[in-house]
Amino acid sequence: MVEEKYKTLEVVEKNPKSGVFHLYLNRPRQRNALTHDFCTEFPKALYALDHNRDVNVIVLSGAGDHFCSGIDISQLKSITQSYHDAGESLRRQILAMQDSVTALERCRKPVIASTHGACIGGAIDIVTACDLRYCMEEAFFSVKEVDGHSTHTVSIVIEREREEGGGDDSGSGRERGSLGILFNFLEFE
Structure with missing residues (x-):
């Protein structure tokens, strides 16, 4: 090859x-x-x-x-x-x-x-x-993007992303998008 x-x-x-x-x-x-x-x-x-x-x-x-x-x-x-x-x-x-x-x-x-x-x-x-x-x-x-934001602010953005269809529908258990990936990182580590 x-x-x-x-x-x-x-x-x-x-x-x-x-x-x-x-x-x-x-x-x-x-x-x-x-x-x-x-x-x-x-x-x-x-x-x-x-x-x-x-x-x-x-x-x-x-x-x-x-x-x-x-x-x-x-x-x-x-x-x-x-x-x-x-x-x-x-x-x-x-x-x-x-x-x-x-x-x-x-x-x-x-x-x-x-x-x-x-x-x-x-x-x-x-x-x-x-x-x-x-x-x-x-x-x-x-992850510098979250500097200056409270955890609450990050949670709201993640929740908004889910509501707008940014969540994973494939059944793989993974969220899509930067904040979704960050959410998975924080959730599983």
């Missing part, structure tokens, strides 16, 4: 015939920050691994000192500077990011998140969408 080359990812089978494939977020100098390329490549890589008969399980981790520092802020700046309608462009970028997280739900092979160092913002969405999550003792997690 011909392996595709990615800008932001690396796929490695460390032990041939083991069925364990490692999917690395591979931008260690940028602390594996999430970019537009990631949003395009991640679903493709998961699809390829999911359809590879040699793959039994996927271990997702980050190259370098950190799992992932969240969305690459420079990407957001370029979106707002590049397009006439910056709000719509940002919305489309967020939807692409959400689709890359949803790719984990579409993957029928089990995905295990192996977290070390920083796991920030959108990275928490990714980790919590995995089937199993493990972390090193030095790992730390941060």
Whole structure:
């Protein structure tokens, strides 16, 4: 099978015939920050691994000192500077990011998140969408979007998302959307 080359990812089978494939977020100098390329490549890589008969399980981790520092802020700046309608462009970028997280739900092979160092913002969405999550003792997690908001405010937003159909109807027990994923993370950890 011909392996595709990615800008932001690396796929490695460390032990041939083991069925364990490692999917690395591979931008260690940028602390594996999430970019537009990631949003395009991640679903493709998961699809390829999911359809590879040699793959039994996927271990997702980050190259370098950190799992992932969240969305690459420079990407957001370029979106707002590049397009006439910056709000719509940002919305489309967020939807692409959400689709890359949803790719984990579409993957029928089990995905295990192996977290070390920083796991920030959108990275928490990714980790919590995995089937199993493990972390090193030095790992730390941060969701800055909830700073300054009370738990009550977050609960109201989650409840509103459920009422508007943002909840999961597939029976998988997972909520959709960033706050839904955060809710699952807080509920199960």
